[in-house]
Amino acid sequence: MADYLTWALVFFGGLAAAFWLYSANCKVRAQEVIDQYRKETGSDSGSPAQIVVDDEFDFVASALKQSRWSADAAVAAAASIALQSAALALGSV
Numbered sequence: 001m002a003d004y005l006t007w008a009l010v011f012f013g014g015l016a017a018a019f020w021l022y023s024a025n026c027k028v029r030a031q032e033v034i035d036q037y038r039k040e041t042g043s044d045s046g047s048p049a050q051i052v053v054d055d056e057f058d059f060v061a062s063a064l065k066q067s068r069w070s071a072d073a074a075v076a077a078a079a080s081i082a083l084q085s086a087a088l089a090l091g092s093v
Helices: 002-025 030-041 059-089
Strands: none
Touching: 002 059
């Protein structure tokens, strides 16, 4: 049982690292936000208020996406810590 806990904590620790690495690099293209806005409003023209970075990426949408991935990483890290605590309590680490 304790070996399974050890492997599970390693898995969730790696998953947290992968999520944080992705969150540090994910971006949303400005055109994606415009397309989504037009789909939601049913309009063929117009666009939402945007802060466009490097003439390509929407700053706010990218920050929201990064925030979601960071939150998932925090959950995975918490699971890893909880599993490590359980493994320590069982004396396997």
